[in-house]
Amino acid sequence: MHNHFLIAVDSGKSTTKGIMKEGTLQKVKFETKVEEVSNLGADLTPGSYSVEFGNKTYLLGNMLGESKMDFSLSKKTDTHRICIYLAIAQLLKKSKQNIVLSKISLAVNIPISLYKNEKQKIEFSEFIRNNGDTINIIVNNKPFLFRIESIHLFPEGIGPIYSNLNLYRQKRVLIFDIGSLNVNIQEFNNLIPIYDKMVTADLGVNILRSKIADKLSTEYGISVSDSDVEAIYRDKHLIINGEKMVESKQIVDQSMTNHVKEIFNYARSRKVSFSNSEVIVVGGGSLLLKEHLKQEYPAAAISNDPQMSNVLSFLTILEAKHHGKS
Incomplete structure (x- = not known):
């Protein structure tokens, strides 16, 4: 048109x-x-x-x-x-x-x-x-x-479900969409979203960033801001006056591991079952936590383009609705 x-x-x-x-x-x-x-x-x-x-x-x-x-x-x-x-x-x-x-x-x-x-x-x-x-x-x-x-x-948090219909048509799939503020968790069975298995946890990566800032501030007796943590992610260590704080890497790694455990435990606490399910992780937070997600749940699939995963599914559904009317 x-x-x-x-x-x-x-x-x-x-x-x-x-x-x-x-x-x-x-x-x-x-x-x-x-x-x-x-x-x-x-x-x-x-x-x-x-x-x-x-x-x-x-x-x-x-x-x-x-x-x-x-x-x-x-x-x-x-x-x-x-x-x-x-x-x-x-x-x-x-x-x-x-x-x-x-x-x-x-x-x-x-x-x-x-x-x-x-x-x-x-x-x-x-x-x-x-x-x-x-x-x-x-x-x-x-x-x-x-x-x-x-x-x-x-x-x-619908992930790649509808942009890869044939891949998920006969499967039960759990989507974890790790954003800045929240983690959205959804279960799909044969492409159908299960209404009572749509849950949200306040466990986005900004929450993790605040936890890391607090722990490093306490450990080293200095003020570490949330924005400082972005640089720490990049450099792998806290650096004070040009000196690398060797132990800080372990603090950051352990915080990230614990955070991933919290995400999966939250899902279990809401009666989300992992049995006979394919787990897919999307959202920008999955890039940051990829290594730790794989450690905690080795079978989890990390989307190739996790930030665009949801919007690709949105467009697929929109096109189907539009062509159905035309």
Whole structure:
């Protein structure tokens, strides 16, 4: 259909991912960090964006610190709405079609707790759709005008189930989606999500980062911030005044091992069975914890592209729904 685009977006606490198929698969990804600004004078670096919407100007992306991440449990926030709109605009920018007054069919994620609440789903849908009104945003001084004609909400943490239908059609699968704030756990049986096996644990990697910061602060008598831990992940050790703290690596490794154990134990405490199940781990946190996940549960499969895993399934379902109507 002319000027009509099927777009899937996964707006996570840490990173927003978007995809669209136009010949080949088009992808965008940027950090979910937003701050309202006025008179923005700084030059934008790659991975950062200026967005104007609703008579307000926002700075998004990697020029902002970790404190600008939105850790509220709800996704009905300006942060996520602006990030979803930016993902749509960036994908439209990649199109070879005429994108003026584009019509969007959107697939987007919603927390499991809200997915189970019909009233919350309707309110979120209308919020993201801008109540059906045309959405006019300016990204890095380039205007975009589009309308979200339909929206489909999917629970967080469905992983690669629907982008690899034949692979999982006759299986029971457990998906662990390790995000920044939460870990979403879902069971699928022959592609069907089991409603009472949709659970969420407050065990995302930002929680782990805080634990590590606290332990290192106590051990070495200095203030270690959450952002310091990012550098410690990279360097494998805490470094103080240029000196590598050799024992710090063991503290970090043990914290990560314990955190992975907590994730699996939480699932068991919620009556999630691992018997005769294929375990798949997705989400950005799976990259950080890959070695420790394999130690704790060697049979676990780590997705090849864990950050894009959910959104690929969203697009597959969206395409099936759209083609079913056409």
